[in-house]
Amino acid sequence: MLTIALEKISFHAFHGLFPEETIIGNEFILDISVRIPGTVPIDDLANTVNYQGIYEIAREIMAVPKPLLEEVVFQISDTLKLRYPAITHSAVTLRKMNPPMGASIRNSLVALEKDY
Template sequence: MDKIVLKGMRFYGYHGCLPEETKNGQPFYIDAVLYLDLSNAGQSDLLSDTVDYSQVYGLIHEIVEQRIYRLIERLAAVIADQLMLQFPFSGVDITVHKPQAPVGGSCDDVYVFVERRKV
């Protein structure tokens, strides 16, 4: 299956269960793998035969920076579900990285991975 990948999108959000997370915020990094048939776009060279990934980026930006969720599991699910609703994807894989997650010790990254597929 063909795919478009947006990797390492950087946003600042206020997601978390602790008061300081929702007050001060922190960086979030999002990876999106978008599954769709790219054969027409590969032949026509027309944007209308594919998905404008700037629109995908804009939707993810709005979700991460203008909404607040306690869990990154919920954040990832909302991103995945909205992408499936608003674009002609046969599936999406979404990874939400929270590198400054309060784990009580040294940890390079905490992330959640969700996938959605059309049935």
């Protein structure tokens, strides 16, 4: 298997249940990893997953506010598989930095792993 990943992508986005989250927004950190069959060397971008394409999917989805982070990670995972059918596994982890919970918490986290 060949793994292609982007780690610690930073976004300012407006996901959350509380009205102030959709106005003020928050900092989010996103990790995305995908696997494709990789038993022979690849010398053509058409035979792999372009990590620029991974970023574009993430950027587009992060730009649309959702009440739940679970919705975001599922949408990223599903869109990756649609755009890159060769993917056999994906892992998407989304961290909301300093969630508004009235306590000192570094981040909340939602992660989704899928085998196809």
